Amino acid sequence: MKLIKKLLQNIPRENVREVIVGVFSTLVRTDSGCGIASTLRYDRPHQRIVNSGELEQMNLRELAELALSENLLEASVGMAAINSTLPSDAPYYREMNGTELILEKGAGKTLGIIGHFPFLERVSDQFEKVYVFEKFPQHGDLREEDFPALLPQADVVAITATSVTNHTFGDIMHWAAPHSYKLLLGPSTTLSPLFFEWGIDALAGSVVVDYEKLRKQVIQATPTRYLSGIRQVCLLRKDFP
Incomplete structure (x- = not known):
């Protein structure tokens, strides 16, 4: 939890454009970026995400704070929100998997x-x-x-x-x-x-390089290893x- 709280410190309170919780992956998109995380769902059956259906009304900081939740679906959304702040390219990225x-x-x-x-x-x-x-x-x-x-x-x-x-x-x-x-x-x-x-x-x-391509695959339950639109x-x- 201490690590997640550290990650949350610099998350801005910017607007969230879209949240997708797919079978295998979760996406969070803002005006400045997009983040991906694996969808964890081995929790109590029928457990819902807080504010589901209205997640875009939360700001990015609020959404990212869901990473602290014991509800694994909520935590998945939180991690995707945190990852949406990552640059899609940076000089310190190494091209390897x-x-x-x-x-x-x-x-x-x-x-x-x-x-x-x-x-x-x-x-x-x-x-x-x-x-x-x-x-x-x-x-x-x-x-x-x-x-x-x-x-x-x-x-x-x-x-x-x-x-x-x-x-x-x-x-x-x-x-x-x-x-x-x-x-x-x-x-x-x-x-x-x-x-x-x-x-x-x-x-x-992974960083997202083609959101629209990735979005369609996530919605249609493409397993992680077959996803495109991301760069490792x-x-x-x-x-x-």
């Missing part, structure tokens, strides 16, 4: 990854060991209860950015070994150097001495 960075830092080593990402199936043989931790485990995945025993063994720790949305980020970082290379990845990633103060070494996220970039701690 999270998979490339994980392979660069972790090939031949032990990878601990929080979140069952689709790319694991094609690259898992590049690592000495792979520990996959999931809130809702698939076959072969580990549970959050396994963090204390296994996560400290990882040389590279790749963390889904939805851990910020569901407020488990702090617990994960607690069990990551100090020597490990830690990166946050996924569309919910807020590309802010503020994360480096919390021990993150790299951020791998990385922010590296070493670029911010």
Whole structure:
């Protein structure tokens, strides 16, 4: 929560033009930008978002403060609102994706990854060991209860950015070994150097470059890995001495 409150400090009270909560992704658009975040919905059934149907009447700061909510749908909207303040281009963005960075830092080593990402199936043989931790485990995945025993063994720790949305980020970082290379990845990633103060070494996220194309895909339930209209970039701690 402290991290989210820090992220909220510089969010302006500007007008919100559109909010879309799709099956897989959430979008927030303002006059100056657009943000994307994963839609989290593993909560109580039929739980609504506060002011749903009238979210555009809230200003951006009010919308972003939903990131503090324990209602995961609201928190998803809040993270998309925070991400709408990110520049679509910046000199410190690196043109690479999270998979490339994980392979660069972790090939031949032990990878601990929080979140069952689709790319694991094609690259898992590049690592000495792979520990996959999931809130809702698939076959072969580990549970959050396994963090204390296994996560400290990882040389590279790749963390889904939805851990910020569901407020488990702090617990994960607690069990990551100090020597490990830690990166946050996924569309919910807020590309802010503020994360480096919390021990993150790299951020791998997405910025919106074609809102109309992205908007239609989000409305029609396109899974994250098939989205276009976004650009994958990385922010590296070493670029911010």
